[in-house]
Amino acid sequence: MIVYLINSDMDSSAKLTWILIISATSFFGTLFYLYTKSNIGSRAVGFSYNDLIKKHKDELIQDTSVTKQLEADSPETVDLVRYLNRSGTFPITSGNKVTYYPLGEDKFKAMLDDLKRAEKFIFLEYFIVDEGHMWGNILHILVEKAKQGVDMRVMYDGTCAISQLPYNYPQRLEKLGIKCKMFSPLRTFLSTHYNYRGHRKILVIDGKFGYNGGVNLADEYINHIERFGHWKDTAIRI
Missing domain, CATH: 3.30.870.10 (Endonuclease Chain A)
Incomplete structure (x- = not known):
């Protein structure tokens, strides 16, 4: 497990912390690392969040006239707006x-x-x-x-x-x-x-x-x- 950590892309400070834990506690430290790496709790929240986005996607429609106006006024911002709509359905509005x-x-x-x-x-x-x-x-x-x-x-x-x-x-x-x-x-x-x-x-x-x-x-x-x-x-x- 220590050899695996040394060769991993993990942040150096986190890598050193886990190496120390596993060196001190061996089997239990390895189990704790695998449990943490599995990220079960946050994955469950992520699945729930993505499900909500799918359910409400049709209720948050981007007004194309707004993006066309933005493209004329600030073309470098349009890519960011499109990304936000793809990733989380966050339409941009005007007149605020x-x-x-x-x-x-x-x-x-x-x-x-x-x-x-x-x-x-x-x-x-x-x-x-x-x-x-x-x-x-x-x-x-x-x-x-x-x-x-x-x-x-x-x-x-x-x-x-x-x-x-x-x-x-x-x-x-x-x-x-x-x-x-x-x-x-x-x-x-x-x-x-x-x-x-x-x-x-x-x-x-x-x-x-x-x-x-x-x-x-x-x-x-x-x-x-x-x-x-x-x-x-x-x-x-x-």
């Missing part, structure tokens, strides 16, 4: 207004205003959600909107259950009228899919407003508290 926010606190203020305007649905998917000033203000609006019949859906990464949120937090939100799930929750069994986390930061309101960027829903991202000095992350509103 984009606002750039250089800091999380700028995004936060605009988010609150748009959340209050929601009439049909609010969808949030974030890597980190942490109780505090930022999430508390957002949650207050979500609860009020849920009472008005607005469809509310929240997803956050399962690692939040380690320190930020209690493990039963989705059930708590369900009682408030908010549909909620953890992405890849941590459980008491070994799986390779734990290596793959949900780092997305997406908010969509009524299909009219969308937010994306690097700002999570935690107080340090809006400099309400200080963790590592002044926090600099950016966001956009479409």
Whole structure:
């Protein structure tokens, strides 16, 4: 197994780590390497993802007039757009207004205003959600909107259950009228899919407003508290 690793195309630091593990634990180290290399957990997620793309491919059709216009304005971008459509069915659209926010606190203020305007649905998917000033203000609006019949859906990464949120937090939100799930929750069994986390930061309101960027829903991202000095992350509103 060590000879195989030495001749493999694996990154040198990872290669050295595995050689040390196998040298120290021999048989069990080899089994652990083979199990990790099989990537069973992430493959299952990949199959599910590809199945979803196939099911909804006909609902996300690229407007050819948009690509023709783009080809005239920015021909070097068209290949990227075609690639995104082939790999994940992500059509490009025109007529959007984009606002750039250089800091999380700028995004936060605009988010609150748009959340209050929601009439049909609010969808949030974030890597980190942490109780505090930022999430508390957002949650207050979500609860009020849920009472008005607005469809509310929240997803956050399962690692939040380690320190930020209690493990039963989705059930708590369900009682408030908010549909909620953890992405890849941590459980008491070994799986390779734990290596793959949900780092997305997406908010969509009524299909009219969308937010994306690097700002999570935690107080340090809006400099309400200080963790590592002044926090600099950016966001956009479409």
